[in-house]
Amino acid sequence: MPYRHLIGPRAYVFADLKELMAKATPIRSGDMLAGIAAGSAEENVAARMCLAEVPLATFLSEALVPYEIDEVTRLIVDTHDAAAFRPISHMTVGDFRDFLLSDAASPQALAALAPAITPEMAAAVSKIMRNQDLITVARKCRVVTKFRNTIGLPGTMAVRLQPNHPTDDPAGITASILDGLLYGCGDAVIGINPASDSVPVLSELLKLTDDIIARFDIPTQACVLTHVTTSTEVINRGVPVDLVFQSIAGTQAANASFGIDLAVLKEGREAALSLKRGTLGDNVMYFETGQGSALSAGAHHGVDQQTLEARAYAVARPFKPLLVNTVVGFIGPEYLYDGKQIIRAGLEDHFCGKLMGVPLGCDVCYTNHAEADQDDMDTLMTLLGAAGVTYIMGIPGSDDVMLNYQSTSFHDQLYLRDVLGLKRAPEFEAWLQSMGITGPDGRLKPPGGANALLAYAPGLAA
Amino acid sequence: MSRDARPSGSPSSAYVIEDAWAKLARATPARIALGRAGTGLPTREVLRFTLAHAQARDAVHTVFEAEATAAAIASLGFETLTVGSAAPSREVYLRRPDLGRKLSQEGRAALASHAGSAPDLALVVADGLSSTAIHAQAAPFLAALKPHLAKEGWRTGPVIIASQSRVALGDEVGEILGARAVVVLIGERPGLSSPDSLGLYLTFAPKVGRSDAERNCISNVRGEGLSHDHAAFKLAWLLREALARRLTGVNLKDESDLLLVGGKPPAMEIGR
Helix, strand or coil, rough: EEEEEECCCCCEEEECCHHHHHHHCCCCCHHHHHCCCCCCHHHHHHHHHHHCCCCCCCHHHHCCCHHHHHHHHHHHCCCCCCHHHHHCCCCCCHHHHHHHCCCCCCCHHHHHHHCCCHHHHHHHHHHHCCCCHHHHHHCCCCCEEEECCECCCECCCEECCCCCCCCCHHHHHHHHHHHHHHHHHHCCCEEEEECCCCHHHHHHHHHHHHHHHHCCCCCCCCCEECCCHHHHHHHCCCCCCEEEEEEEEHHHHHHHHHHCCCCHHHHHHHHHHHCCCCCCCCCEEEEEECCCHHCCCCCCCCCCHHHHHHHHHHHHHHHHCEEEEEEECCCCCCCCCCCHHHHHHHHHHHHHHHCCCCCEEEEEECCCCCCCCCCHHHHHHHHHHCCCCCEEEEEEEEEECCEECCCCEEEHHHHHHHCCCCCCHHHHHHHHHHHHCCCCCECCCCCCCCCCHHHHHCCCCC | CHHHHHCCCCCCCCCCCCCCCCHHHHHHHCCCCCCEECEEHHHHHHHHHHHHHHHHHHHHCCCCHHHHHHHHHHCCCCCEEEEEEEECCHHHHHHCCHCCCCCHHHHHHHCCCCCCCCCCCCEEEEEEHHHCCCCCHHHHHHHHHHHHHHHHHHCCCCEEEECCCCCCCCHHHHHHCCCCEEEEECCCCCCCCEEEEEEEEECCCCCCCCCHHHHHEEECCEEEEEHHHHHHHHHHHHHHHHHHHCEEEEEEECCCCHHHHCCCCCCCCCCC
């Protein structure tokens, strides 16, 4: 069904909901690359005005990616909670924005609505929201998850300790883990991106992180970010696995390019659950996403990259993940050109994920061929901190020496905690105090003698 | 930037809290034990990082000196031919990866005189995301590769110097030439500690539309990474296997390491 909007004498016509959504999206290079972006600034706003008048219920009857050919669409439609949808079923996209900003949209009301909100609804309303709207509403959404600690409580922000090494050298990875712990990082997860995909190497890294966590009784979890089928294989060999990782995207075809489907994710989750390694909860999955991945795989079906990103959160949702993060600037400038586009995308992704009830963190990052720098990352992480982001990355000095990109650092999270008063996961915060790393105020203690953690690397300690 | 550039001996400000685990930094090139000023980085570290980023940015945007590169390669005894992709500028190149994978009309015309020359290996030198890498590594790498080409008797034809180009441009070049295989030497996406890293992508039976899963990649060719000799040894091993088994990609695993002597490739006699 075509959509029309008049601006003065000019009629803008959008062939279908998919085209309307794409043209309403704040301009970004990936949609331009796909040839689906608005052709002018006025057309962009005409599409937003038109979209604001679309009833939310339309998204339940008009699929952007056909139901028959896409299992992600089938998942979204078949699991939609009609009862939870009733309070907002009469609203247009524009009404929905007003409601979300109002006091009526309390944290409790939003939590109850989450299963009623499809990714297309979340994406649509985000397209007519300003950055401050995305922050205000996301801040009201509560998503709490548990494995060995409690992540997502109001006033907290967790950090993934990312101790990557270009050749997976255990001593090098250990050094970065100790540095990160001593800077108060690691409550979200100690998560290694391995350079290798060989099972013996991955097993060694999993045993290393398990050993550190067990030896110091750290209330956190570990993950080696490899393909879900490899994690399943490693579990079957008896290697200790806390969280099972997978990159996911918003269409069946894009997921196929990652070598997965929903059934494979279910198998991975069941393998992790069978180990019963969580002490506080059974959120055992860790997913990563990012705008542009579907287009990059030639699997976007003419849908804009931000809507497809929200659909990736619909893929994540039924697997009750501990953590999901959007690796927002990693993909490169052909999808998000500069700091402005990366910042906008990070806020949109976080908002959509939280509105849908997914524990969204953000890898606030960029590559060296994007028009962005560390100042842009300072801006985005500060905005996300204000928005209540579940977690960010902690990478030594912001420089990932394995993946060759820049993210947020151990120092950056100290800055955010100081400026915004953000605490860690409470169990981890208590552990840091017991280890003499932080004081009762959560700030790092001044140096005094060698910390007990350094005994883990006897040949390397000061 | 290497770790050595850090002025570890210089006195730091009284306001910098040094980390008591500086020795841990020996175990990794990661930026650990940096110390802190309040919650922030000490001045020396924030500037060291900024310099590394500036060098990586320069590597992306430094103008590709195609003629000088061609001259350096010609001095090794290779014939050369300079072409461009369909991306007219760096800005367009960064936004439109599809254009970087296609030859410009002029480029296609320039290759016409060699069409169907059917070399065993087409050699393409592409600026990619780091012309700095090509300026520093392309000619020395080809010098290291040359004795392998001579030893195996592989015919190569002219080295194609391609500006504003991506890996898949080699597919079109290889298809026009009718090459049995193509290798693209390309400047890799620069990291903070590796602005000049060269990548080698080998594709058997190149033709437009090949996917990345049909290529073999040798990455991180640079001073602090994989040496030119070692990379040339690996490429020769892969090409021999590719021509014998008539494929490249996920079904061709690099097992050249099994032939290393003391972690290094066996010596090649130059000019053999």
